[in-house]
Amino acid sequence: MISFAGSRLRFLAEGMAAIRRSLGSATPPNGAKVRRIFPAVLLAAGLLGLTGCWDMLAVEDLGFVNLVYLDRLPNGRVVARIQVTNPSSLPTPGGGNPSGSGGGAGGGTSQAATPVYQIYGTGLNVAQALRAADLASINRLYTGHIQVLLVGEHEARTDLAEALDFFERNPKSRTIQWVYIVEPADVNRILGQLTVPSTGYPANAISNFSLHMESASNLRPVRLYQLTDVLATPERDVAIPILTLTTPARIYTIKGMALFRGPHWVGTLSVPDAAGLTWLRHQIRFQDFTVPCPFHPAQPSADLTLQTMGATLKAHPLFNTNRAGQRLLKSIDVHLFAMVRVSESPPACPVSYEKPRQHDAVSQMAAQTVLTVVSTSIEKAKRIGSDPFGFGTYVRIADPALWTRIGPSWANQIFPAVPITLHVRIRLDDTGGLYRPL
Amino acid sequence: MSGRLTGVYTRYTQVSTLQFILVLMVLVFPTEMFTLPAPLALKAGLNAPWAVLVAGLEALLPFVVGLWASQGRSAVSLYASLRLVSPPTALLLALVFVGCVWALNVLVMAEYAEIVHGFLLPRTPLAIPVFFGITLVAFMTQSTLEPIARMTEIVSVIGLPILALVFLLAMPYMDVHWVEPIWPQQPGLMLKTSILPASYLGEVVLVAVLGSHVAPGTRLLRAGIIATVFNTVILLVSLYLPLLLFGPVHTSVLSSPMLAAVRAIHYGYVLERLDTVVLPIWIVLICLKMAIVAFTGAEALVNAAGHRKTKWLPSALVGSAGIASLYEFQSLPSTIHVIGVMWSQWVFPILVVSVAAGGLALRLGEARSTRPWSTAGPRPTP
Numbered sequence: 001m002i003s004f005a006g007s008r009l010r011f012l013a014e015g016m017a018a019i020r021r022s023l024g025s026a027t028p029p030n031g032a033k034v035r036r037i038f039p040a041v042l043l044a045a046g047l048l049g050l051t052g053c054w055d056m057l058a059v060e061d062l063g064f065v066n067l068v069y070l071d072r073l074p075n076g077r078v079v080a081r082i083q084v085t086n087p088s089s090l091p092t093p094g095g096g097n098p099s100g101s102g103g104g105a106g107g108g109t110s111q112a113a114t115p116v117y118q119i120y121g122t123g124l125n126v127a128q129a130l131r132a133a134d135l136a137s138i139n140r141l142y143t144g145h146i147q148v149l150l151v152g153e154h155e156a157r158t159d160l161a162e163a164l165d166f167f168e169r170n171p172k173s174r175t176i177q178w179v180y181i182v183e184p185a186d187v188n189r190i191l192g193q194l195t196v197p198s199t200g201y202p203a204n205a206i207s208n209f210s211l212h213m214e215s216a217s218n219l220r221p222v223r224l225y226q227l228t229d230v231l232a233t234p235e236r237d238v239a240i241p242i243l244t245l246t247t248p249a250r251i252y253t254i255k256g257m258a259l260f261r262g263p264h265w266v267g268t269l270s271v272p273d274a275a276g277l278t279w280l281r282h283q284i285r286f287q288d289f290t291v292p293c294p295f296h297p298a299q300p301s302a303d304l305t306l307q308t309m310g311a312t313l314k315a316h317p318l319f320n321t322n323r324a325g326q327r328l329l330k331s332i333d334v335h336l337f338a339m340v341r342v343s344e345s346p347p348a349c350p351v352s353y354e355k356p357r358q359h360d361a362v363s364q365m366a367a368q369t370v371l372t373v374v375s376t377s378i379e380k381a382k383r384i385g386s387d388p389f390g391f392g393t394y395v396r397i398a399d400p401a402l403w404t405r406i407g408p409s410w411a412n413q414i415f416p417a418v419p420i421t422l423h424v425r426i427r428l429d430d431t432g433g434l435y436r437p438l
Numbered sequence: 439m440s441g442r443l444t445g446v447y448t449r450y451t452q453v454s455t456l457q458f459i460l461v462l463m464v465l466v467f468p469t470e471m472f473t474l475p476a477p478l479a480l481k482a483g484l485n486a487p488w489a490v491l492v493a494g495l496e497a498l499l500p501f502v503v504g505l506w507a508s509q510g511r512s513a514v515s516l517y518a519s520l521r522l523v524s525p526p527t528a529l530l531l532a533l534v535f536v537g538c539v540w541a542l543n544v545l546v547m548a549e550y551a552e553i554v555h556g557f558l559l560p561r562t563p564l565a566i567p568v569f570f571g572i573t574l575v576a577f578m579t580q581s582t583l584e585p586i587a588r589m590t591e592i593v594s595v596i597g598l599p600i601l602a603l604v605f606l607l608a609m610p611y612m613d614v615h616w617v618e619p620i621w622p623q624q625p626g627l628m629l630k631t632s633i634l635p636a637s638y639l640g641e642v643v644l645v646a647v648l649g650s651h652v653a654p655g656t657r658l659l660r661a662g663i664i665a666t667v668f669n670t671v672i673l674l675v676s677l678y679l680p681l682l683l684f685g686p687v688h689t690s691v692l693s694s695p696m697l698a699a700v701r702a703i704h705y706g707y708v709l710e711r712l713d714t715v716v717l718p719i720w721i722v723l724i725c726l727k728m729a730i731v732a733f734t735g736a737e738a739l740v741n742a743a744g745h746r747k748t749k750w751l752p753s754a755l756v757g758s759a760g761i762a763s764l765y766e767f768q769s770l771p772s773t774i775h776v777i778g779v780m781w782s783q784w785v786f787p788i789l790v791v792s793v794a795a796g797g798l799a800l801r802l803g804e805a806r807s808t809r810p811w812s813t814a815g816p817r818p819t820p
Contacts, residue, residue, distance in 0.1 A: 176710065
């Protein structure tokens with residue numbers, strides 16, 4: 001028998017002795033030995049489950065999907081174009097790559113291979129299209145790392161819920177993936193860009209762009225789980241950014257907001273018109289907006305730049321009763337209050353913030369600007385017949401009984417006809433920034 | 439007479455007050471948090487949280503019934519006492535009790551297997567998670583309640599803060615408008631719906647047997663109230679979490695709203711897919727629940743039969759329940775539906791009535807007995 005006692009491997013001997021002790025090798029009675037071994041066997045059997053059983057996935061066999069584009073063809077079939085991470089483009093510890101091309105000292109990626117490769121499939125529905133793409137792929141497609149879901153115009157106009165349903169049901173995919181609409185003219189340009197400088201693959205670039213937009217833009221990108229709940233109820237409608245790629249710089253940007261009624265894309269708000277959305281959806285946060293100088297309102301170079309620090313919104317539906325004693329929605333009173341700081345006050349606009357009148361003049365001008373922006377958004381949305389602001393929610397909260405009656409026809413009939421009165425109040429906050437930059 | 443019981447209750451089986459509270463909690467919350475939010479939102483919409491609060495009060499009734507039946511004494515189970523009065527009655531009522539807890543284990547095993555199958559291992563046959571569930575529970579029930587209670591203590595220390603953390607992490611994504619108006623709009627619907635959560639929260643009726651493992655001097659009623667309050671709060675958190683994230687309409691169509699809410703939590707690129715943290719803890723918790731339920735059933739039977747140890751009986755109960763669960767259900771929604779109908783409308787009422795009947799039989803036997811007797815015998819030294 002090998003003995004480790006006295007050697008550097010003494011710890012092995014001690015370990016084995018401990019195991020022997022725990023298993024009771026010191027010739028205990030038969031029953032006691034079984035009693036000690038049985039739990040160990042049970043636990044060892046439990047370890048078998050760690051292999052994943054039928055769901056075992058070998059990482060070498062997987063094709064990691066990071067972007068999916070879905071659209072409906074004129075013949076009614078769904079097409080899925082999928083971007084899959086290209087393993088041969090990944091850096092290896094030695095600085096080369098598995099394909100042997102490119103790379104070099106200090107690491108790097110393949111010069112020849114793009115970070116992603118594309119495959120596509122078609123089918124009668126999303127599942128079939130993805131299955132067809134899966135069969136066309138060398139690797140087994142893994143949807144657990146999808147970062148971006150792009151929906152084409154035809155699919156968005158036909159039924160957005162169908163496009164989202166598959167991903168929401170799939171236990172592997174994340175519900176936090178970004179969702180964008182892509183117009184037909186942009187599809188090939190967006191999907192044709194397989195390499196993005198500095199960020200690597202396109203899905204990563206779009207994801208970074210979305211995070212940045214989420215924190216610093218008036219146009220908020222949306223995630224999958226933020227859509228599915230809204231699609232389930234008529235009290236608010238979905239608004240999804242429309243993604244495009246600028247030319248010739250090839251930078252991702254948002255060209256507008258697609259407004260939906262139920263699961264159907266019914267209209268579009270341009271970028272300036274969509275700015276009111278964030279104000280009314282409790283999403284305003286550290287966003288800049290320009291305000292005409294109170295003293296030179298017609299001079300663009302004198303415009304002030306303000307940054308929102310926070311905002312609160314209160315909406316009160318007002319009701320009246322008709323002759324039959326039936327309660328009716330009269331109007332909705334909206335009170336918007338925002339705290340802002342001055343980001344930039346150009347010399348062309350000589351405001352003395354320490355003087356209350358001039359201070360108030362800036363506040364009022366800011367309030368007027370926000371009022372115009374928000375009113376424009378509401379009017380445009382009314383014309384489209386979509387309520388992405390969620391005014392229906394306020395009506396439902398104020399009068400659930402009335403809502404059950406008017407809810408189904410809210411977006412296309414009631415909302416466009418209801419007068420909405422806006423009251424905006426702006427407070428210039430963060431006085432340390434009012435005079436001069438620190 | 440008391441000497442016949444002394445072998446059953448050794449000091450090793452005693453659990454502390456805190457452990458007992460946690461055992462009563464683990465008896466309830468692992469199942470309620472995943473399966474109840476969807477049917478509650480479907481049945482009652484925004485009245486659901488109020489239905490849960492009412493259910494919390496209603497659930498005290500089964501607990502008091504269980505306590506009354508076992509005479510409110512620690513160290514002695516209902517069926518051990520009842521055997522002293524009338525062995526055939528004890529055996530008959532214990533069989534009813536075991537049938538009910540076995541049915542409960544079938545339901546719990548099915549729910550556990552469906553969630554593992556649906557969210558973790560969709561391609562793996564249902565029998566595999568059931569097999570591992572049976573294995574784990576069989577391991578847990580190898581000895582008495584006390585090691586299970588210890589395990590409960592350890593897992594609760596990890597699991598409950600994680601539940602609180604999940605709720606806190608989800609707060610930035612919540613929309614309070616989804617749960618307005620706060621006040622119940624339909625009191626009738628609220629009361630009607632409260633029966634479903636009450637049947638879950640009322641599983642603490644098993645105190646009629648579990649109480650025998652508590653250290654003497656423990657205030658069982660107070661422990662039961664604390665456990666029920668915590669169970670109600672956990673159910674409220676599990677309900678409000680998806681309601682605040684998805685609203686009542688979408689919550690009602692999700693197979694497991696709590697898991698869907700956990701999947702939606704994200705912080706930049708750092709924190710994603712928290713379900714992979716929550717699910718393993720939940721699996722251990724639900725296995726603990728099955729172990730407690732199986733052990734309670736086995737204990738009732740051996741007490742009624744006059745034996746001293748449960749031996750292989752809990753494993754047999756869990757094993758047969760696991761096999762039955764494979765043939766009983768098709769999918770998680772159907773399981774939830776069956777639980778809603780079968781458990782709350784049939785099995786749970788039978789369980790409570792059988793325990794109450796046991797208590798009544800015990801009182802009657804005690805009143806008819808001419809000789810003084812006591813079930814609280816002297817404790818042996820370990």
